[in-house]
Amino acid sequence: MPESPTEPDRNRAEPPELPPIPTPAELGLVDPVAAPVPPAEAAPAPTSTPYGAPLAPPPAGAPVAPSPYAARSSYGAPAATSPYGPAPTAPAPGQPSAGSSVAAAPYGQPDSPTPPGAAGPGASGPGADEPRNTLGLAALIVGLVAIVLAAIPFAAFVAWLPALGAVGLGVAALVSKRSKRRGQGVAGLVLGIVAFLLALIMSVVSAIWWATSSIEAAVEGAGFDASGEPYDEGAAQDMQVVPGTTEGYRADPFPIGETVEVTNLGEPYLSITIDEPDYDADAIIEAENEFNEAAPEGSSYVLVPVTVVYHDDASAPGAAASPWSDVVVSFETSDGLLVDEDFSVIPQPFFDLPDLQPGETGTGNMAFVVPDDAVDDGTWLVNVGWQAEFHYAAK
Numbered sequence: 001m002p003e004s005p006t007e008p009d010r011n012r013a014e015p016p017e018l019p020p021i022p023t024p025a026e027l028g029l030v031d032p033v034a035a036p037v038p039p040a041e042a043a044p045a046p047t048s049t050p051y052g053a054p055l056a057p058p059p060a061g062a063p064v065a066p067s068p069y070a071a072r073s074s075y076g077a078p079a080a081t082s083p084y085g086p087a088p089t090a091p092a093p094g095q096p097s098a099g100s101s102v103a104a105a106p107y108g109q110p111d112s113p114t115p116p117g118a119a120g121p122g123a124s125g126p127g128a129d130e131p132r133n134t135l136g137l138a139a140l141i142v143g144l145v146a147i148v149l150a151a152i153p154f155a156a157f158v159a160w161l162p163a164l165g166a167v168g169l170g171v172a173a174l175v176s177k178r179s180k181r182r183g184q185g186v187a188g189l190v191l192g193i194v195a196f197l198l199a200l201i202m203s204v205v206s207a208i209w210w211a212t213s214s215i216e217a218a219v220e221g222a223g224f225d226a227s228g229e230p231y232d233e234g235a236a237q238d239m240q241v242v243p244g245t246t247e248g249y250r251a252d253p254f255p256i257g258e259t260v261e262v263t264n265l266g267e268p269y270l271s272i273t274i275d276e277p278d279y280d281a282d283a284i285i286e287a288e289n290e291f292n293e294a295a296p297e298g299s300s301y302v303l304v305p306v307t308v309v310y311h312d313d314a315s316a317p318g319a320a321a322s323p324w325s326d327v328v329v330s331f332e333t334s335d336g337l338l339v340d341e342d343f344s345v346i347p348q349p350f351f352d353l354p355d356l357q358p359g360e361t362g363t364g365n366m367a368f369v370v371p372d373d374a375v376d377d378g379t380w381l382v383n384v385g386w387q388a389e390f391h392y393a394a395k
Contacts, residue, residue, distance in 0.1 A: 133173055133176075133182070133184055133185060135169055135172045135173035135176055135185060136169075136170070136173035136182065136183070136184030136185035136186075136187075136188060137184050138169050138173075138188070139166050139169035139170040139172075139173055139184065139185055139187075139188025139189060139191075139192070140166075140184045140185075140187050140188040140191070141188075142162050142165045142166040142169060142188065142192070143162075143163075143166035143170070143187070143188040143189075143190070143191025143192045143195060144191060145162050146159055146160075146162035146163040146165075146166050146191065146192060146195030146196070146199070147191055147194065147195045147198070149162065149195075149199070150163065150195045150196075150198040150199040150202055151198065151202070152202075153202055153205070153206045153209075154206050156198070156199045156200075156201075156202030156203045156206060157199075157203050157206070159195060159198075159199035159202075160195075160196055160199045160200070162192075162195070163192050163193075163195035163196035163199055164192065164196065165192070166188050166189070166191055166192030166195065167189055167192035167193060167196070168192075169185075169188055169192075170185045170186065170187075170188040170189025170190075170192055171185075171189060172185075173185025173188065173189075174186065174189070238264055238265055238315070238387055239262055239263065239264050239269065239384060239385055239387040239388040240262070240263045240266075240388060241260065241261075241262055241384075241388050241389075241390045242260070242261040242262070242263060244258055244259075244260060244261075245258060248260065248390035248391055249390070249391060250332070250379055250381075250391045253379045253380075253390075253391035253392050253393040254390060254391065254392050254393070255392075255393055256274060256275065256276055256277075256392060256393055256394075256395065257273065257274070257275055257276065258273070258392075259271050259272065259273040260272050260273070260382070260390055262384050262388055264313060264314050264315060264385075265314040265315060266314070267311075267312065267314035268311040268312070269310075269311055269312070269313065269314070269384075270308055270309065270310060270311065270321070270326070270327070270384060271308070271309040271311070272306070272307070272308055272309075272327060272382060272384070273306070273307045274304060274305070274306055274329070274380055274382070274392045275305040275306075275307070276305075277302050277303060277304040277305070277380075277394075278302065278303040278304075279300060279302050279370070279375055280300055280301075281300070281301040281302060281303040281367070282294070282295055282300055282301045284301075284303065284346075284347070285301045285303075285344055285345075285346060285367065288344075288345050288346055288347055289344070289345035291345070292344045292345055293344070295369050296369070298371060298372055298373070299369050299370060299371050299372060300369070300370060300372055301342075301344075301367060301368070301369060302331070302367070302368045302369075302370050302375075303346065303365050303366070303367055304329065304365065304366045304367075304368065304380065305363065305364075305365055306327065306329060306350055306363070306364060306365075306366060307361065307362070307363040308323045308326075308327055308353075308356070308361065308362050308363075309360075309361045310323070310356040310357070310358060310359070310360055310361075310362075311358060311359070312358040312359075313358075318358065320355040320356060320357055321355065321356050322355050322356075323350070323353045323356060323362050323364075324350060324351040324352075324353055326384060326385050327350075327382065327383075327384060328341075328382070328383040329341065329366055329380060329381070329382050329383075330380075330381045330383075331368050331370050331374075331378055331379075331380060331381070331394075332378055332379050332380075332381045332391070333371070333374040333377070333378050334374065334377035334378060337374075338381070339368055339369065339370055340368075341366050341367065341368060342367045342368055342369050343367075344367050346365055346367045347365060348363075348364050348365050349364055349365060349366075349367075350364030350365060350366050351364070352364065375394055375395070376394065376395065377394075378394045379391040379392060379393060379394055380392040380393075380394060
Protein backbone atom coordinates (compact mmCIF):
# COMPACT_ATOMS: atom_id res chain seq x y z
CA MET A 1 0.00 0.00 0.00
CA PRO A 2 1.46 3.32 -0.95
CA GLU A 3 2.70 5.56 1.84
CA SER A 4 0.89 8.69 2.73
CA PRO A 5 2.40 11.80 1.32
CA THR A 6 2.20 13.43 4.71
CA GLU A 7 4.12 10.76 6.42
CA PRO A 8 7.77 11.57 6.75
CA ASP A 9 10.32 9.66 4.76
CA ARG A 10 12.18 7.79 7.38
CA ASN A 11 14.84 6.69 4.92
CA ARG A 12 15.77 10.25 3.84
CA ALA A 13 19.01 11.62 5.46
CA GLU A 14 18.85 14.75 7.55
CA PRO A 15 20.86 17.72 6.14
CA PRO A 16 23.93 18.65 8.22
CA GLU A 17 23.64 21.55 10.58
CA LEU A 18 25.80 24.52 9.30
CA PRO A 19 27.80 26.68 11.75
CA PRO A 20 26.63 30.22 12.27
CA ILE A 21 28.15 32.86 9.98
CA PRO A 22 30.47 35.20 11.96
CA THR A 23 29.75 38.85 11.88
CA PRO A 24 32.28 41.46 10.61
CA ALA A 25 32.91 42.47 14.19
CA GLU A 26 33.80 38.91 15.15
CA LEU A 27 36.18 38.69 12.18
CA GLY A 28 37.95 41.84 13.36
CA LEU A 29 37.01 43.81 10.26
CA VAL A 30 35.27 46.51 12.22
CA ASP A 31 35.45 47.62 15.81
CA PRO A 32 32.66 46.21 17.90
CA VAL A 33 30.17 48.70 19.01
CA ALA A 34 29.90 48.80 22.69
CA ALA A 35 26.41 47.84 23.71
CA PRO A 36 24.69 50.33 25.89
CA VAL A 37 24.86 49.31 29.46
CA PRO A 38 21.64 49.78 31.29
CA PRO A 39 21.98 51.88 34.37
CA ALA A 40 22.49 49.76 37.38
CA GLU A 41 21.57 50.46 40.81
CA ALA A 42 24.38 52.02 42.73
CA ALA A 43 25.96 49.58 45.01
CA PRO A 44 26.29 50.64 48.58
CA ALA A 45 29.70 52.06 49.30
CA PRO A 46 31.80 49.86 51.51
CA THR A 47 32.21 51.13 55.01
CA SER A 48 35.13 48.96 56.03
CA THR A 49 38.11 47.08 54.59
CA PRO A 50 38.18 43.33 54.39
CA TYR A 51 40.40 43.33 57.48
CA GLY A 52 37.80 45.11 59.58
CA ALA A 53 39.34 48.60 59.61
CA PRO A 54 36.89 51.36 58.86
CA LEU A 55 37.27 52.92 55.43
CA ALA A 56 38.03 56.64 55.44
CA PRO A 57 35.59 58.67 53.45
CA PRO A 58 36.96 60.48 50.38
CA PRO A 59 37.86 64.12 50.89
CA ALA A 60 35.41 66.70 49.89
CA GLY A 61 35.74 67.85 46.27
CA ALA A 62 37.84 64.93 45.17
CA PRO A 63 37.22 64.07 41.48
CA VAL A 64 35.53 60.86 40.73
CA ALA A 65 37.14 58.79 37.88
CA PRO A 66 34.70 58.31 35.05
CA SER A 67 33.51 54.88 34.29
CA PRO A 68 35.35 53.05 31.53
CA TYR A 69 32.01 51.96 30.22
CA ALA A 70 31.33 55.48 29.02
CA ALA A 71 33.69 54.96 26.06
CA ARG A 72 32.20 54.72 22.69
CA SER A 73 33.53 53.39 19.37
CA SER A 74 36.35 55.07 17.45
CA TYR A 75 33.94 55.93 14.63
CA GLY A 76 33.36 59.55 15.54
CA ALA A 77 32.95 58.92 19.33
CA PRO A 78 35.37 60.14 22.01
CA ALA A 79 37.99 57.61 23.07
CA ALA A 80 37.82 56.01 26.47
CA THR A 81 39.57 57.83 29.21
CA SER A 82 42.44 55.87 30.76
CA PRO A 83 43.36 56.24 34.39
CA TYR A 84 47.06 56.50 33.21
CA GLY A 85 46.50 59.62 31.12
CA PRO A 86 45.30 60.40 27.63
CA ALA A 87 45.73 57.68 25.07
CA PRO A 88 48.40 58.32 22.44
CA THR A 89 47.20 59.20 19.03
CA ALA A 90 48.77 58.05 15.75
CA PRO A 91 50.70 60.80 13.89
CA ALA A 92 49.40 62.09 10.65
CA PRO A 93 51.17 60.93 7.50
CA GLY A 94 54.38 62.90 6.91
CA GLN A 95 54.51 64.26 10.48
CA PRO A 96 56.95 63.15 13.20
CA SER A 97 55.61 61.14 16.05
CA ALA A 98 55.39 62.58 19.53
CA GLY A 99 58.70 62.49 21.43
CA SER A 100 60.81 61.96 18.32
CA SER A 101 63.91 64.18 18.03
CA VAL A 102 64.41 63.64 14.29
CA ALA A 103 62.51 65.95 12.04
CA ALA A 104 61.00 64.39 8.98
CA ALA A 105 62.29 65.67 5.68
CA PRO A 106 60.54 65.91 2.33
CA TYR A 107 60.83 62.97 0.04
CA GLY A 108 64.28 62.74 -1.63
CA GLN A 109 66.03 64.99 0.91
CA PRO A 110 68.41 63.89 3.72
CA ASP A 111 67.00 63.55 7.19
CA SER A 112 69.12 66.37 8.56
CA PRO A 113 70.97 69.20 6.79
CA THR A 114 74.75 68.92 6.38
CA PRO A 115 76.59 71.45 8.56
CA PRO A 116 78.26 74.23 6.55
CA GLY A 117 81.91 73.48 5.69
CA ALA A 118 81.64 69.74 6.32
CA ALA A 119 82.63 67.60 3.34
CA GLY A 120 80.31 64.69 2.82
CA PRO A 121 81.07 61.47 1.01
CA GLY A 122 82.41 62.13 -2.49
CA ALA A 123 83.02 65.82 -1.84
CA SER A 124 85.59 67.40 -4.16
CA GLY A 125 85.82 70.92 -2.88
CA PRO A 126 88.81 72.62 -1.27
CA GLY A 127 88.13 70.82 2.02
CA ALA A 128 88.35 67.35 0.51
CA ASP A 129 91.60 65.44 1.00
CA GLU A 130 93.77 65.13 -2.08
CA PRO A 131 96.01 62.09 -2.73
CA ARG A 132 99.62 62.52 -1.63
CA ASN A 133 102.12 63.23 -4.41
CA THR A 134 104.64 60.46 -3.66
CA LEU A 135 106.74 61.09 -6.78
CA GLY A 136 107.02 64.78 -5.97
CA LEU A 137 108.11 64.07 -2.40
CA ALA A 138 110.72 61.57 -3.62
CA ALA A 139 112.01 64.09 -6.20
CA LEU A 140 112.36 66.73 -3.48
CA ILE A 141 114.30 64.41 -1.14
CA VAL A 142 116.64 63.10 -3.87
CA GLY A 143 117.22 66.67 -5.09
CA LEU A 144 118.27 67.78 -1.60
CA VAL A 145 120.70 64.85 -1.34
CA ALA A 146 122.14 65.72 -4.77
CA ILE A 147 122.66 69.37 -3.76
CA VAL A 148 124.53 68.34 -0.61
CA LEU A 149 126.79 65.91 -2.50
CA ALA A 150 127.45 68.43 -5.29
CA ALA A 151 128.69 70.99 -2.76
CA ILE A 152 131.39 68.59 -1.47
CA PRO A 153 134.51 68.79 -3.70
CA PHE A 154 135.28 65.13 -4.41
CA ALA A 155 131.76 63.84 -3.73
CA ALA A 156 130.67 65.93 -6.72
CA PHE A 157 132.06 63.19 -9.00
CA VAL A 158 129.06 61.00 -8.07
CA ALA A 159 126.52 63.74 -7.28
CA TRP A 160 125.25 63.76 -10.86
CA LEU A 161 123.61 60.35 -10.29
CA PRO A 162 121.05 61.54 -7.66
CA ALA A 163 120.76 64.80 -9.62
CA LEU A 164 119.54 62.94 -12.70
CA GLY A 165 117.29 60.84 -10.46
CA ALA A 166 115.69 64.01 -9.02
CA VAL A 167 115.11 65.37 -12.53
CA GLY A 168 113.46 62.13 -13.63
CA LEU A 169 111.22 61.91 -10.55
CA GLY A 170 110.28 65.58 -10.87
CA VAL A 171 109.20 65.17 -14.50
CA ALA A 172 107.22 62.04 -13.57
CA ALA A 173 105.49 63.93 -10.76
CA LEU A 174 104.52 66.78 -13.10
CA VAL A 175 103.03 64.55 -15.80
CA SER A 176 101.21 62.35 -13.28
CA LYS A 177 97.43 62.90 -13.07
CA ARG A 178 96.94 61.23 -9.70
CA SER A 179 97.46 64.39 -7.68
CA LYS A 180 97.07 68.13 -8.05
CA ARG A 181 99.96 68.87 -5.69
CA ARG A 182 102.75 69.71 -8.11
CA GLY A 183 104.84 72.03 -5.95
CA GLN A 184 107.08 69.25 -4.64
CA GLY A 185 107.64 67.90 -8.14
CA VAL A 186 108.67 71.36 -9.43
CA ALA A 187 111.01 71.83 -6.45
CA GLY A 188 112.62 68.41 -7.00
CA LEU A 189 113.09 69.11 -10.73
CA VAL A 190 114.75 72.48 -10.06
CA LEU A 191 116.99 71.03 -7.34
CA GLY A 192 118.04 68.19 -9.66
CA ILE A 193 119.04 70.59 -12.46
CA VAL A 194 120.93 72.89 -10.10
CA ALA A 195 122.67 69.93 -8.43
CA PHE A 196 123.72 68.53 -11.84
CA LEU A 197 125.28 71.84 -12.93
CA LEU A 198 126.94 72.33 -9.54
CA ALA A 199 128.31 68.78 -9.65
CA LEU A 200 129.90 69.46 -13.06
CA ILE A 201 131.51 72.68 -11.86
CA MET A 202 132.79 71.16 -8.62
CA SER A 203 134.12 68.11 -10.49
CA VAL A 204 136.14 70.29 -12.86
CA VAL A 205 137.47 72.41 -9.99
CA SER A 206 138.39 69.30 -7.99
CA ALA A 207 140.17 67.74 -10.97
CA ILE A 208 142.16 70.91 -11.64
CA TRP A 209 143.09 71.23 -7.97
CA TRP A 210 144.18 67.60 -7.80
CA ALA A 211 146.25 67.87 -11.00
CA THR A 212 147.91 71.08 -9.80
CA SER A 213 148.75 69.56 -6.44
CA SER A 214 150.25 66.49 -8.10
CA ILE A 215 152.43 68.60 -10.41
CA GLU A 216 153.64 70.74 -7.53
CA ALA A 217 154.44 67.64 -5.51
CA ALA A 218 156.41 66.16 -8.43
CA VAL A 219 158.38 69.37 -8.93
CA GLU A 220 159.15 69.65 -5.24
CA GLY A 221 160.19 66.00 -5.15
CA ALA A 222 162.64 66.66 -7.96
CA GLY A 223 164.45 69.22 -5.81
CA PHE A 224 163.08 72.34 -7.55
CA ASP A 225 160.19 74.66 -6.81
CA ALA A 226 157.60 75.75 -9.37
CA SER A 227 159.81 78.59 -10.65
CA GLY A 228 162.70 76.27 -11.41
CA GLU A 229 164.82 77.39 -8.46
CA PRO A 230 166.59 74.72 -6.40
CA TYR A 231 164.70 73.54 -3.34
CA ASP A 232 166.04 73.80 0.18
CA GLU A 233 169.00 71.50 0.62
CA GLY A 234 167.66 70.43 3.99
CA ALA A 235 164.49 68.98 2.44
CA ALA A 236 164.37 65.23 2.73
CA GLN A 237 164.18 63.57 -0.70
CA ASP A 238 164.81 59.99 -1.74
CA MET A 239 166.57 60.96 -4.98
CA GLN A 240 168.90 63.92 -5.20
CA VAL A 241 170.80 65.53 -8.06
CA VAL A 242 174.41 66.12 -7.16
CA PRO A 243 175.49 69.58 -8.33
CA GLY A 244 178.45 69.69 -10.74
CA THR A 245 179.80 72.69 -12.62
CA THR A 246 176.27 74.13 -12.34
CA GLU A 247 173.15 73.58 -10.23
CA GLY A 248 171.31 71.97 -13.15
CA TYR A 249 168.02 73.94 -13.08
CA ARG A 250 166.63 75.67 -16.16
CA ALA A 251 168.32 79.00 -15.63
CA ASP A 252 171.66 77.28 -14.95
CA PRO A 253 171.74 74.01 -16.97
CA PHE A 254 174.52 71.44 -17.09
CA PRO A 255 176.71 71.68 -20.20
CA ILE A 256 176.41 69.03 -22.91
CA GLY A 257 178.76 66.11 -22.22
CA GLU A 258 178.92 66.51 -18.42
CA THR A 259 178.02 63.45 -16.36
CA VAL A 260 175.35 64.11 -13.74
CA GLU A 261 175.21 61.99 -10.60
CA VAL A 262 171.85 61.04 -9.00
CA THR A 263 171.68 59.49 -5.53
CA ASN A 264 168.98 57.46 -3.83
CA LEU A 265 168.80 57.60 -0.02
CA GLY A 266 172.22 59.22 -0.09
CA GLU A 267 173.81 56.39 -2.10
CA PRO A 268 174.91 56.57 -5.79
CA TYR A 269 172.09 55.47 -8.04
CA LEU A 270 172.65 56.57 -11.68
CA SER A 271 175.23 58.46 -13.66
CA ILE A 272 173.67 60.13 -16.73
CA THR A 273 175.45 61.78 -19.66
CA ILE A 274 173.96 63.52 -22.70
CA ASP A 275 176.48 63.85 -25.51
CA GLU A 276 176.34 66.28 -28.43
CA PRO A 277 172.96 65.89 -30.23
CA ASP A 278 172.62 65.72 -34.01
CA TYR A 279 170.21 68.57 -34.88
CA ASP A 280 169.98 67.61 -38.57
CA ALA A 281 169.15 63.92 -38.47
CA ASP A 282 166.40 63.92 -41.12
CA ALA A 283 168.50 61.93 -43.58
CA ILE A 284 169.46 59.37 -40.94
CA ILE A 285 165.82 58.86 -39.86
CA GLU A 286 164.66 58.59 -43.49
CA ALA A 287 167.39 56.10 -44.37
CA GLU A 288 166.65 53.96 -41.31
CA ASN A 289 163.10 53.13 -42.40
CA GLU A 290 161.12 54.16 -45.45
CA PHE A 291 157.91 54.36 -43.40
CA ASN A 292 159.24 57.07 -41.08
CA GLU A 293 157.35 60.32 -41.60
CA ALA A 294 159.25 63.42 -42.63
CA ALA A 295 159.57 66.23 -40.10
CA PRO A 296 157.04 69.08 -40.53
CA GLU A 297 158.18 72.21 -42.31
CA GLY A 298 160.15 74.43 -39.93
CA SER A 299 161.18 71.47 -37.77
CA SER A 300 163.91 68.85 -37.91
CA TYR A 301 164.70 65.47 -36.44
CA VAL A 302 167.25 65.54 -33.61
CA LEU A 303 169.14 62.47 -32.38
CA VAL A 304 170.32 62.62 -28.77
CA PRO A 305 172.81 60.00 -27.46
CA VAL A 306 172.24 59.16 -23.77
CA THR A 307 174.48 57.06 -21.58
CA VAL A 308 173.40 55.60 -18.23
CA VAL A 309 175.55 53.87 -15.59
CA TYR A 310 173.61 51.96 -12.95
CA HIS A 311 175.36 51.78 -9.58
CA ASP A 312 172.80 50.21 -7.24
CA ASP A 313 169.48 50.89 -5.59
CA ALA A 314 169.78 51.63 -1.87
CA SER A 315 166.07 50.94 -1.36
CA ALA A 316 166.43 47.49 -3.01
CA PRO A 317 170.09 46.47 -3.09
CA GLY A 318 171.04 44.15 -5.93
CA ALA A 319 167.87 44.80 -7.91
CA ALA A 320 168.04 45.48 -11.65
CA ALA A 321 167.20 48.88 -13.17
CA SER A 322 165.30 49.69 -16.38
CA PRO A 323 166.89 52.71 -18.10
CA TRP A 324 163.99 53.21 -20.53
CA SER A 325 161.51 53.66 -17.63
CA ASP A 326 163.79 55.36 -15.06
CA VAL A 327 165.19 58.04 -17.38
CA VAL A 328 162.85 60.28 -19.39
CA VAL A 329 164.20 63.10 -21.60
CA SER A 330 162.21 65.99 -23.15
CA PHE A 331 163.12 69.15 -25.07
CA GLU A 332 161.88 72.32 -23.34
CA THR A 333 161.54 75.56 -25.31
CA SER A 334 162.20 78.97 -23.82
CA ASP A 335 158.46 79.54 -23.28
CA GLY A 336 158.06 76.23 -21.37
CA LEU A 337 156.72 74.05 -24.22
CA LEU A 338 157.78 70.40 -23.87
CA VAL A 339 158.59 68.23 -26.88
CA ASP A 340 158.40 64.53 -26.02
CA GLU A 341 160.42 61.72 -27.56
CA ASP A 342 159.43 60.57 -31.04
CA PHE A 343 159.35 56.81 -31.38
CA SER A 344 160.32 56.50 -35.00
CA VAL A 345 162.53 53.66 -36.21
CA ILE A 346 166.05 54.89 -35.40
CA PRO A 347 169.49 53.27 -35.01
CA GLN A 348 170.32 52.01 -31.50
CA PRO A 349 167.17 53.25 -29.80
CA PHE A 350 167.43 53.98 -26.07
CA PHE A 351 164.03 52.37 -25.37
CA ASP A 352 165.45 49.01 -26.53
CA LEU A 353 168.09 48.89 -23.79
CA PRO A 354 167.84 45.82 -21.54
CA ASP A 355 167.64 45.96 -17.77
CA LEU A 356 170.92 46.82 -16.13
CA GLN A 357 172.49 45.04 -13.18
CA PRO A 358 174.49 47.03 -10.63
CA GLY A 359 177.69 48.33 -12.29
CA GLU A 360 176.44 47.94 -15.91
CA THR A 361 176.27 50.70 -18.53
CA GLY A 362 173.80 51.29 -21.38
CA THR A 363 173.90 53.77 -24.30
CA GLY A 364 171.18 54.54 -26.83
CA ASN A 365 169.70 57.24 -29.04
CA MET A 366 166.50 59.27 -28.58
CA ALA A 367 164.74 61.04 -31.46
CA PHE A 368 162.87 64.37 -31.28
CA VAL A 369 161.13 66.65 -33.78
CA VAL A 370 162.23 70.12 -32.63
CA PRO A 371 161.29 73.50 -34.14
CA ASP A 372 164.36 75.02 -35.81
CA ASP A 373 163.93 78.41 -34.14
CA ALA A 374 163.75 76.89 -30.62
CA VAL A 375 167.09 75.09 -30.56
CA ASP A 376 169.28 77.99 -29.48
CA ASP A 377 167.21 78.96 -26.42
CA GLY A 378 165.94 75.55 -25.35
CA THR A 379 167.17 72.99 -22.85
CA TRP A 380 167.06 69.24 -22.42
CA LEU A 381 164.99 68.25 -19.36
CA VAL A 382 165.93 64.93 -17.73
CA ASN A 383 163.55 63.27 -15.25
CA VAL A 384 164.83 60.42 -13.07
CA GLY A 385 162.29 58.13 -11.42
CA TRP A 386 159.73 60.98 -11.39
CA GLN A 387 161.52 62.33 -8.32
CA ALA A 388 164.58 64.21 -9.56
CA GLU A 389 164.93 66.59 -12.53
CA PHE A 390 167.77 68.57 -14.06
CA HIS A 391 168.47 70.48 -17.26
CA TYR A 392 171.12 70.22 -19.97
CA ALA A 393 171.90 73.08 -22.28
CA ALA A 394 170.72 72.54 -25.86
CA LYS A 395 174.15 73.38 -27.27
